[in-house]
Amino acid sequence: MSSPDQIQICKVCGARVAAEKQVCPKCGSPLPEHKIAWYKNLTPTEIFLLILGSIMLMVALVAV
Numbered sequence: 001m002s003s004p005d006q007i008q009i010c011k012v013c014g015a016r017v018a019a020e021k022q023v024c025p026k027c028g029s030p031l032p033e034h035k036i037a038w039y040k041n042l043t044p045t046e047i048f049l050l051i052l053g054s055i056m057l058m059v060a061l062v063a064v
């Protein structure tokens with residue numbers, strides 16, 4: 001799977017900069033903080049546990 005969103009464009013000089021960079025290497029201007037959705041950092045196991053956890057919570061709420 002390729003991730004085309006690993007690149008951001010500097011708004012000042014238009015350079016293509018790696019998404020994790022916080023300063024443009026070409027013109028030195030600060031780049032806006034790259035917000036990665038929190039769930040993208042989760043492993044499949046963590047996502048499964050998260051879903052399982054919310055199901056358990058719903059069951060608990062219904063049971064009580």
Ligand SMILES: [Zn+2]
Pocket residue numbers: 010011012013014015024025026027028029
């Ligand atoms: Zn730049």
